[in-house]
Amino acid sequence: MPLPRIGVVIVTMGTRPRELDALLASVEKQDVPAARVVLVGNATPLTGIATGSARLTRIPLKENLGCPGGRNVGIEALRDSGEGDGDGDGEVDVVVELDDDGLLIADDVFRKVRQLFAEDPRLGIIGFRVADEHGHTERRWVPRLHADDPMRSGPVTAFLGGGHALSMPMLREIGLWPAEFFFGHEESDLAWRALDAGWRIRYEPELVLQHPKTSPARHAVYYRFTARNRVWLARRRLPVPLIPVYLGVWIVLTMARTRSLAGLRAWWGGFIEGVRTPCGPRGPMSWRTVWRMTRLGRPPIL
Structure with missing residues (x-):
């Protein structure tokens, strides 16, 4: 059975160009390359992007669709890229979504994601561990009620939107992000639909997205x-x-x-x-x- 192919979706408003360039560079450095990377600009023209990778697709939007709406545009672009392709070169099985001010500090993230999905055909979502530049993970970033140990992996009922991986077969079954939410609780809506359809959600602390310590407020x-x-x-x-x-x-x-x-x-x-x-x-x-x-x-x- 072939290992799953990975696509990446990043949504940006163009307000953090240095962080975005660093994130794209960390995606490029992965030892298992993504089949396709889609960069969605929410009401931004996406000019001045440093990377010249042939795998990068830019989609500038005239209006801000919010985080879930922008992610849907990226997922649909990944899905459409495989249609009508005789060798299936554009098709992806797993979508990795990353905040534009995040950073993959290890180069084996995609390889580990691919392996986890290959081992469990009913795995729908993998939640990454979010940590600041000092390696600290805040309690609110751990997707369980008992958050004393951020290094404990396993099945959970929720995940963080900043860094995660989604099964494309799962998305085909349960649908995409609730675009009408625009911002807030879209992860819960997706997670609850996934669980209700019999898919599993896993929190995996070895998969780290470095992210600045900020308040959602x-x-x-x-x-x-x-x-x-x-x-x-x-x-x-x-x-x-x-x-x-x-x-x-x-x-x-x-x-x-x-x-x-x-x-x-x-x-x-x-x-x-x-x-x-x-x-x-x-x-x-x-x-x-x-x-x-x-x-x-x-x-x-x-």
Whole structure:
């Protein structure tokens, strides 16, 4: 059986050119080369990119589609590149997605990703370990409730959007990113759909994406979109009895954690928006998936 072929998607707004150049160089240095690298510019023309690799495809977009929308453009470009190709040279089996201010500090990341997917045909998602320039991984970057040991690998129910790998067969089955989310909780929507379809998610700390220590609240839309998308997520993916439980838990946690009055006002505005506006097609997970997530250590109310 041939080893899976890897494609890479990077979405950028063109605001971090030095970091992007360094990331592309780290992709080029991988000892297993990517079959194709797609760089999507969210409302940016993608000029001045240092790399001249023939494997790099640039897709400048006239408008900002958000992170999930931009990723969808990249995934579709990878998928389309294999259509009508007699030798299948453009086809990929695994999509690696990386933040434009991240960095692959090892040159064997793609080789390890390829091996993990080859060993487990039902592996849908691999989450990388995110670490700062000193090698430190913050608790919020570990995709499990008990985050004391960031070096513990294994099955999880969530993953970080900054660095991860997705099975293309999984995406064909469950669909792409929820573009309407724009920013926030799109990873949860994708992860819950994957688990409900019987795919596995693995956190693998040996796969490291170096990333600066930043707060998600640096984005002006953080509080509003976080609240709106959390309501949408619950309405789309949870069994009806769990929707008020999930939202109630997060109301309490948000009120306890948020110190900014402006942030709280934006959060409640987003919450109301999430209740009043269409959330997209509803496809609740089964109770079997609820139990599976609970056994993995994170029931879908946290």
